[in-house]
Amino acid sequence: MQRRYNDLNNYLRGIFGQRVHKLTIDAGFTCPNRDGTLSTGGCIYCNAAGSGTGAHSRGLSITEQLEQSKHAVAKRFKAGKFIAYFQAFTNTYGPLDKLKACWDEALAVSDVVGLAIGTRPDCVDEEIIDLLAGYTRSHLVWLEYGLQSAHDSTLAMINRGHDFECFQQAVEITRGHGIKICAHVILGLPGEDRTMMLDTADAVAGLEIDGIKLHLLYVVKGTPLATLYNQGKYRCLERSQYVELVCDVLERLPAPMVIQRLTGDPHRRQLLAPDWALEKNKTLEAIRQRLEQRDTWQGRLLGAKPPWQPENNNLERNAP
Secondary structure (H helix, E strand, O other): OOOOOOEEHHHHHHOOOOOOOEEEOOOOOOOOOOOOOOOOOOOOOOOOOOOOOOOOOOOOOOHHHHHHHHHHHHHHHHEEEEEEOOOOOOOOOOOHHHHHHHHHHHHHHOEEEEEEEEEOOOOOOHHHHHHHHHHHHOEEEEEEEEEEEOOHHHHOOOOOOHHHHHHHHHHHHHOOOOOEEEEEEEOOOOOOOOOHHHHHHHHHHOOOOOOOEEEEEEOOOOHHHHHHOOOOOOOOOOOHHHHHHHHHHHHOOOOOOOOEEEEOOOOOOOOOOHHHOOOOHHHHHHHHHHHHHHHHEEEEEEEHOOOOOOOOOOOOOOOO
């Protein structure tokens, strides 16, 4: 099967020579968009769990979370190395000594070869960047910034609490420190049409960052978005629409950019709509098929050659 985009699994295998898997961590952080600093309601699509597993509230330490996940993942996916992924809420939002303690604990677990830190662009500063830069001498470090959209009107509508310029500034202070930068982008946000979503893709493509995660906007119970959905004021994308948009976006992204995700993973009990969001593998297969049908690939509109050509040097294979 021809590979038409620079996926995370192959990127990590190219660095470490084996299967590497990300292990999700809930470290008990909160968010300035929930603790009253910016707001108490959070983004309109986010519930009280903040994409977390609840492991911290159950009393599990970072080490315990990693050890439990590590053995299950190693058995299922045959992974031998792991990335500690701090996912829930905002994982640079806290005192520097607490951040260091969390990251040090994760990296002390055997076979953990890197960090992935999920955060907001308004929650980093030079001290945090310097701390993370220190880890890059021996580990792979990704800093994942939630952007969602490059349109300030959309960011205000979803109660994001920052603008696109804030994201650009965060990228600027992160660049040049050996830290890999990933942007999170949501497709299907209220009020956005295809042109607006592709404008966001173009904006991200122009920032020379290292990776991107694409997310479907699905409706989670107990959120402001759920209220809009129940009132008939928001309509979810159909799978066919989403698949087409993902292909459109991939064509616009530089070939070396690592595609870390093409759709999300809603919790079954929390999901309100759409039902097809639970069928991740089916959606990924639909994207692969549509790329083939369109005979297109990542970076095509930027002049990139097909990634399966032997002479293609598009894909990044350098160690951290």
